Amino acid sequence: MKDYADSMSPEQARLFHDDVLNIVSQIPRGQVTTYGIIAAWAGWPSHSRMVGRVLRYSPEAATLPCHRVVNKEGRTAPGWSLQRTLLEAEGVMFKANGHVDMQQYLWEPEEMK
């Protein structure tokens, strides 16, 4: 009996990777979504951190609008100030505290259910 009930097999890791990229590619211009939402739709709700890992290390992610992915509080990725610039260029307004106004710009992939 394996003690890691929720870990991914190499096969599942590959599918998760593909799903993450697929979802990110569908985020509409001028909107944002979160790591947790992407992970949940990919089938692994507890792997939000893995989503960030894919976006940071996968060469494929560089061709996608990965700047439209922020954390649930609307904060941008640490050490990547350009992300805010890219979002503002699409019309996304930031609140005074430096966070994205999630109530206004959050997008969830309901259409692909």
Next chain:
DNA sequence: TGCTTGACAGAAG
């Protein structure tokens, strides 16, 4: 083989 490190989330101080 075992401890540390995150493009996270959520709660606590």
Next chain:
DNA sequence: CCTTCTGCCAAGC
């Protein structure tokens, strides 16, 4: 509002 801690899980060293 900001920092820190815990839970999470794969990757690095």
